[in-house]
Structures are given as structure tokens and as C-alpha cells.
Amino acid sequence: MSVVEIKDVAKRFDGGTVALEGIELAIEEREFVSLIGPSGCGKSTLLRIIGDLIRPTAGTVRVNGKPAAQARTDRDYGIIFQDAVLYDWRTIARNISLPLELARWNRRRRNERVQEMLRLVELTGFEGHYPWQLSGGMQQRVSIARALSFDPSLLLMDEPFGALDEMTRERLNLELLRIWEASGSTVVFVTHSIAEAVFLSTRVVVMSPRPGRISHVIPIDLPYPRTAAIREDPHFFELVTNVREALHLGSDLDRKPAAPAAAEAQP
């Protein structure tokens, strides 16, 4: 059984913009799948459809064999956005424990879990801090800890490192891989960065815009555990080139002279 199963999904927004069309994708357990594509290709929309934060206009999405809505209320996935979206009025510990409170865990279990999560993202000692006291990279690690705290089988990540500087980003890439391997979860990862997609993923799904659809699926056969050295591997460059060419092919197809430039209305 696939963790995520997307069948013939389409999404049309109220203005008439076709954000997604004919999306077919199955993601297996323990996969790390990146969605990459230019702005307006609907990759964030697709991620939100998997999470049942947006309803598709047509097609079906099943997560762990259940309808997406059921999977959401069962807390089958954790989501991480580009902004950490921490609640300012909660300390780091209480931010991480929020989903556990909603799942009615008792205090003792929550506290144990928070400590475990802080160790996982290497933020032990910061439980009493407030979000504004942490750097952007640390905040994003808190949001990863929060998403993992209730042990979801699926992680949805929407450009989680897009707002961070290059060095922090590369460090968090490594950390994410370590966490992914340790937690045994499946990851769907939206990104703008080709190198990031190749470095992290088992598969890269290339999308093209207007209407948003999947143009290529590129398996990444680099071995795990991946280290910083892989970024200098010739095969890494080869795969980066493959993804880049797939992206350009996708956008070439799109260059129809009559196409109106009205599809930028992505949420």
C-alpha cells in the first residue's frame, strides 16, 4: 500500500485558473520525494491537497489507504512550512507539545516526548525560550520537532528551508536526512532548489506550469547516508543536470505564444 496515492487530481481555483491537471503519483513507504518546478506550477497546492488543507476539484487522494480528510483528522501527517509558524505566546517546549495536547496526551508523556524531540533536533536547553529568542534556522528545527512529535508516518514540507541562508540550509539538509532515516517516515518535500532536491530525495518529481502537471519523475540513485561530500560527486552533478534539463523542457512546452500570463495567482 502506498503512503500517498494521487489519482487524476485536478484543481481549478475560483478565478478559473487551472492550478493542477491530471496528477498521478504514488509515494511508497520510506520514500523521500521532492516536488520541484517554477512558480505557479502548483507544487504547494499539490502538497496542501495531500494534507487535505485544500480540496481538489477532481480526482482522489488517499493517505495510508484512507481518504485525505480522514488521514488529516487521524493526524497521519506533520506539516512544515517555509516560515516556522511557531506560536509566539508559547515557549519552545509548549510549541512542540501543541499537537500532543490536541491529541490528549497526558502531561508526563508530553514532557518526555518534548525532551526526546529537543534532543533529536539538538535544541536541548531551549525549552523555556520564546520563539523570538531563536534564530531562523533554530525556529525551523523547532517546527520540524513539532511536526515529528506525534510520530506521523508522513511529513509534508513546503519549502522549509527557502527563507534560510545557504549555510544553514545545507546544515539542515543533512540534519533532515538524519531525522528521516531515524524516524522511518515518508517525506514529500516542495523546493525551488535543484541541488537540494537531488541531495535529499529518492525521487524528484518535476512539475511544469499552466496548467500544473507532472512532466518528469527522476529517480535519484545516490547512496544513503548522504554526506556533504556527495555534493562534489560527478554523479550528483549529472543528476542535477538531468533535473535542470527536465525543468527547462517543461517550461519550453509551456511557451505557447497565445498563453495569457494570468496563472501566477498561486496562494
Place this chain on the structure above:
Amino acid sequence: MTTAPVAVQPIPRGTLAGRVGRHALDWIPALVVLVVVFVVWQESIAVFHIKRFLAPQPTDIASTFWTNRHELISAGWFTFQEALGGFAIGSGLGLLIALILARWRSFGRALMPYLIAANAIPIIAFAPIMNAWFDPFSKGSKMAIAAVLCFFPVLVNTLRGLTSVHPQSIELMRSYGAGEIETFRRVRIPTALPFIFTALKIATVLAMIGAIVGEYFGGAFTALGVLIDSRSTTFQFKEAWAGIGVACAYGIAFYLGVAIVERLTLRWVPSTGE
């Protein structure tokens, strides 16, 4: 991965004595201004030979206050109770209605233009009407004016706070399968709190204005507004000024009371210092 060096600001907390000491230093410029104002006031009245009964010197006002202190303070207390009652009723209703309008947005959208318009009405103009509707000698009529004055700013600000939540904060709650009530309790209301406290601080001032001005149009003889009004019309300006001073003191205390509750509630805010 290794934990890189990170910039973490220390939590700005110290011993209580240390904090008081630091704050005392912060207050020195303000105190200097206060002293200068009083000295200039005192001396310019003497130097320019301004008629004393029209503009009394601070020392005269102070001694008048001292001789009438029992009457003034109890009159102030009477009026403060009216303001407090009106504040509680008006702000309470404002908060309640804002919650309802934020929960049922279409309802809120239909009413919003009128609420904003109502916010611009000089509500104090209704004071004589309120005195006619309710017994002018009761506290109730002044509470009604103060309540109406407090109601709109609290409602509008609370509604703005409840609806200015980052969309992803809401998406996150949905991703946890949280319902509407949980989202209100854990996200919308905490987000709105800074807005609410700003409105409540404004409301303390409005409540005092409502109570005192309401009393200008008639009220119990034990009320501060009546006292200020009657002393002014009988040219007892020193007494009127002393009454105004007492009104200021109650008003400032009221404001500070809410500000302290704010500081204790919004502990997470880096600086609510004003």
C-alpha cells in the same frame, strides 16, 4: 550534524531590585519634565500677573486639595465606580460580540461598515439622553454612557485581532485535526490579546471621560463630575482644579491597572514597555 554557534539573546530578566533600579533611572527624564512644567506654571502665573482665581498656582491647588481631600477622594471613588462598571459592561459586550462576529464571518462582514461608522460617532453627545433614559442621580446612567463609549473600540480592535491571524497558523491547526473551538482558544484569542489590551487601555480613558462628562449633565452630589462642574460655575476654580487633579489620578491609576495586567498576561512579548 553539529550544532553551529547560534545567536541567542539572553532573556532580559534580573533580580527585582535590579529591575526597579534600572527603571528608576529610566524615569528620571520624565520626572525632570514634570518638575519643570510645575515650576514654569507656578512662576509664570506670578510673573505675568494672571488672575489667580482663573488660573491658580499648583501650590494653591495642592493646598485646596489637602483641605478638601476627604470629599474629593470619595467623590472620585464614586465616579471611578461608575467608570469601572461601564468599562466592564462595555468591554465585556465588545469582546463577546467580537467573538461572535469572528466566528460567523458573513455576519461580521455585514455589520463591519456600521461598526466602523459607529466608532467615529461622538458618543459622548448621547450623555444627556442617557441621563433621561436612566435615573440621572444613579450610577447606572453614567455606567451606560461609559459602556457605550468603551464598546465600539473594544469590539473593533478585538475583531481585528481575531481575524488577523496568519493563514498558515490556521492551516497548521487544521493539519492537527483541530476544530473551530480549539483554533479559537489556542490561536485566534492569543493572537488577538495584544489588540485587546490596546483597546482596553483606550477604554479606561473613555470610561473615565464618559462618567465625568455624563455627570456634567446632572448627577449625584457625591460625584466628581458634578463637583467640578458646580465649583467652576461658582468661580471656585481652585476647587475645580483640585477635582480635575483627582480625576486625572483615578484615570491614570485605572490605565496603569490594565497596563499591569497586560504586562503579566503578555509575558511572551519581547517588550511591551511604553
